[in-house]
Amino acid sequence: MENYQGVLVFIEQRDGVLHQVGIELLGAGRKLANQLNVSLYACVLGYQIEGLLPLINQYGPDEIYWMDDMLLDKYINEPYTKALTEVIHRIKPEVVLIGATTIGRDLAPRVSSRLHTGLTADCTELDIDENRQLLMTRPAFGGHLMATIICPDHRPQMSTVRPGVMVKPQIDLNHQAKITKLKSVLVPSDMNIELLEEVFEEKEKINIQDAKVLVSVGRGVGSINQMKICERLAKRLSGELSGTRPVIESGWLDKSRQVGQTGVTVRPDVYIACGISGAIQHVSGMDDSGLIIAINKNPAAAIFDVADIGIIGDASKVIDAINKMLTK
Numbered sequence: 001m002e003n004y005q006g007v008l009v010f011i012e013q014r015d016g017v018l019h020q021v022g023i024e025l026l027g028a029g030r031k032l033a034n035q036l037n038v039s040l041y042a043c044v045l046g047y048q049i050e051g052l053l054p055l056i057n058q059y060g061p062d063e064i065y066w067m068d069d070m071l072l073d074k075y076i077n078e079p080y081t082k083a084l085t086e087v088i089h090r091i092k093p094e095v096v097l098i099g100a101t102t103i104g105r106d107l108a109p110r111v112s113s114r115l116h117t118g119l120t121a122d123c124t125e126l127d128i129d130e131n132r133q134l135l136m137t138r139p140a141f142g143g144h145l146m147a148t149i150i151c152p153d154h155r156p157q158m159s160t161v162r163p164g165v166m167v168k169p170q171i172d173l174n175h176q177a178k179i180t181k182l183k184s185v186l187v188p189s190d191m192n193i194e195l196l197e198e199v200f201e202e203k204e205k206i207n208i209q210d211a212k213v214l215v216s217v218g219r220g221v222g223s224i225n226q227m228k229i230c231e232r233l234a235k236r237l238s239g240e241l242s243g244t245r246p247v248i249e250s251g252w253l254d255k256s257r258q259v260g261q262t263g264v265t266v267r268p269d270v271y272i273a274c275g276i277s278g279a280i281q282h283v284s285g286m287d288d289s290g291l292i293i294a295i296n297k298n299p300a301a302a303i304f305d306v307a308d309i310g311i312i313g314d315a316s317k318v319i320d321a322i323n324k325m326l327t328k
Helices: 022-034 049-056 077-091 102-114 225-235 243-251 315-327
Strands: 007-011 039-047 065-067 095-099 118-124 125-128 134-140 147-150 157-161 178-181 213-217 240-243 270-274 291-296 309-312
Touching: 007 022, 022 039, 022 125, 022 157, 039 049, 039 077, 049 102, 049 147, 065 077, 077 102, 095 102, 095 270, 102 157, 118 134, 134 157, 178 243, 225 240, 225 315, 243 291, 270 315, 291 315
Parallel strands: 007 039, 007 095, 039 065, 065 178, 095 157, 118 157, 213 240, 213 270, 270 291, 291 309
Antiparallel strands: 125 134, 134 147
């Protein structure tokens, strides 16, 4: 096995705006780099992105590699795959971390295939063992188990991590990373897809990951009409409404409001779980919340195992009573 060393984080940007998951991964990457006693590298690709370098620098990487090319202006998988693969060949990191975004989930497997190495997707926890192997933990078997996966025979060890799982590092305005601009390896023939037009869906943009208070509903609230009671509570608390996968699939809420393994991971100050059973698929997306309040009429519901406060009762009736108290 070649001499691979260091931790590389791919910093995703779209139209000159950094995606938060790249910043979160710099925090996770620093922890891994310290365990391995190696450097932490950041990589950003795009066109006219030099202005992003100071922003990345303040989150603590030891070195930032960047490639600037018109062919990287918009995400197209072939040029991005070729560019990131070339960066990895040059740096030879032993660990590569990529956000499990729409782009990351398309890019990471293509890169790992060209590098002839493994990839563990949608990880929720990362660690290093005594043999310098990356321990990549993720839900398995439909979320009923947590599996820890290793890649002992190939390097780099690659993982995608979902947004919201890792904690952002503190900003250090005095930090000075080494900045290395890489010469582009792209040629016009790499543009195997022609982007004719970008069409954005016009809808209200809600990011429940930014909410300080979340009132989250499960099928146990009974119906979409009873869910409106929970929505009123969320508004009274200046929070947002979220839900479980069955609620989303029933059409009660938009997909952007789904919490859990196949939704998003959240860390609000207060999380109120209404009529939620507590399946691991959901819990894995909210168990790092500050204060968890669970309301369920089943005293044996698994959600009570992670709750700080548990209320046994019909969720819609309990929430309705709370709304009336707040009105008074």
